Amino acid sequence: xxxxxxxxxxxxxxxxxxxxxxxxxxxxxxxxxxxxxxxxxxxxxxxxxxxxxxxxxxxxxxxxxxxxxxxxxxxxxxxxxxxxxxxxxxxxxxxxxxxxxxxxxxxxxxxxxxxxxxxxxxxxxxxxxxxxxxxxxxxxxxxxxxxxxxxxxxxxxxxxxxxxxxxxxxxxxxxxxxxxxxxxxxxxxxxxxxxxxxxxxxxxxxxxxxxxxxxxxxxxxxxxxxxxxxxxxxxxxxxxxxxxxxxxxxxxxxxxxxxxxxxxxxxxxxxxxxxxxxxxxxxxxxxxxxxxxxxxxxxxxxxxxxxxxxxxxxxxxxxxxxxxxxxxxxxxxxxxxxxxxxxxxxxxxxxxxxxxxxxxxxxxxxxxxxxxxxxxxxxxxxxxxxxxxxxxxxxxxxxxxxxxxxxxxxxxxxxx
Numbered sequence: 136x137x138x139x140x141x142x143x144x145x146x147x148x149x150x151x152x153x154x155x156x157x158x159x160x161x162x163x164x165x166x167x168x169x170x171x172x173x174x175x176x177x178x179x180x181x182x183x184x185x186x187x188x189x190x191x192x193x194x195x196x197x198x199x200x201x202x203x204x205x206x207x208x209x210x211x212x213x214x215x216x217x218x219x220x221x222x223x224x225x226x227x228x229x230x231x232x233x234x235x236x237x238x239x240x241x242x243x244x245x246x247x248x249x250x251x252x253x254x255x256x257x258x259x260x261x262x263x264x265x266x267x268x269x270x271x272x273x274x275x276x277x278x279x280x281x282x283x284x285x286x287x288x289x290x291x292x293x294x295x296x297x298x299x300x301x302x303x304x305x306x307x308x309x310x311x312x313x314x315x316x317x318x319x320x321x322x323x324x325x326x327x328x329x330x331x332x333x334x335x336x337x338x339x340x341x342x343x344x345x346x347x348x349x350x351x352x353x354x355x356x357x358x359x360x361x362x363x364x365x366x367x368x369x370x371x372x373x374x375x376x377x378x379x380x381x382x383x384x385x386x387x388x389x390x391x392x393x394x395x396x397x398x399x400x401x402x403x404x405x406x407x408x409x410x411x412x413x414x415x416x417x418x419x420x421x422x423x424x425x426x427x428x429x430x431x432x433x434x435x436x437x438x439x440x441x442x443x444x445x446x447x448x449x450x451x452x453x454x455x456x457x458x459x460x461x462x463x464x465x466x467x468x469x470x471x472x473x474x475x476x477x478x479x480x481x482x483x484x485x486x487x488x489x490x491x492x493x494x495x496x497x498x499x500x501x502x503x504x505x506x507x508x509x510x511x512x513x514x515x516x517x518x519x520x521x522x523x524x525x526x527x528x529x530x531x532x533x534x535x536x537x538x539x540x541x542x543x544x545x546x547x548x549x550x551x
Contacts, residue, residue: 189361425454
């Protein structure tokens with residue numbers, strides 16, 4: 136058993152020396168995955184916190200927008216009120232203008248009437264009572280004289296009435312002017328109040344807009360933080376998936392290695408049992424596994440090894456390779472599990488008794504993989520694989536080894 140373990144170790148060591156990648160380049164631990172999950176959870180928690188803050192900021196913006204809408208409605212009402220007051224002021228100012236024009240006209244008419252009355256009074260005063268008497272006496276009759284006197288008195292009374300009417304009109308206009316002046320002052324005060332209110336509402340509106348802008352800036356920052364945390368969490372999540380995939384592959388590979396080791400142990404035990412019943416093989420009972428062109432003999436130098444520890448036999452792709460002797464299959468897999476390009480590539484190892492084993496390398500793995508499995512009994516001449524191009528090779532060929540107690544021997548010593 137020790138010799139067979141040594142053979143397997145030697146085979147794997149030869150692959151490593153030849154530059155094969157290790158079975159597990161880097162072990163991924165559960166602790167590493169858990170640390171990544173904690174990091175992802177922390178990033179998601181931070182993203183959730185930022186989303187909570189973002190929701191609060193959005194709520195604040197909504198409240199501020201409502202307040203701004205109220206202020207804007209008040210401001211628009213104040214502006215409309217100011218426009219209404221200005222329109223009323225314009226109306227009153229036009230009335231004042233018209234009244235001032237009326238007052239000017241009344242003053243001119245009153246001046247004319249006053250001048251006329253004065254002229255008439257002065258004329259009567261200069262004429263004196265004699266003139267009046269002469270006017271009466273010069274009449275053709277008493278009736279005519281009376282009519283003339285009455286006409287003069289009536290004219291004088293009419294002048295006085297017109298003057299009195301003009302004075303009353305002017306007084307009415309002056310009262311109207313005073314009322315309009317009071318209204319003008321009141322309107323001006325209302326305009327100032329409306330302008331003050333509109334200015335204050337404009338200031339409050341600007342303050343609300345500034346607050347809203349600040350909240351929107353805060354939302355932009357929070358939204359960027361949420362995106363950043365979520366993106367980072369997604370990256371960590373992808374890393375977790377990769378780590379879990381690697382971990383699962385590693386566990387599967389370990390299970391595969393353990394199963395292979397178990398199968399090899401079972402095969403070795405079976406080989407011992409076969410050897411106990413059939414005896415130990417002797418030189419000259421091994422058959423050639425493949426008939427073809429010998430390209431490298433045992434002990435020579437080749438690309439990957441010097442000295443060469445087997446015989447290389449060139450042949451066409453998928454040429455059948457047979458077991459050199461009866462035995463139990465120990466290995467039917469890549470020399471480095473999962474790596475078809477490493478070292479010997481696809482191999483089959485057969486234990487023929489407690490001491491002797493043979494190896495068949497560079498077998499095909501796609502079109503016609505080995506039709507045998509570990510623990511299987513094979514007979515001499517039974518097909519155990521096909522010529523391929525796996526591992527390090529410059530062309531289709533079989534690398535054949537014969538080992539005794541784990542040490543490579545020249546296969547020609549036993550081949551017939």
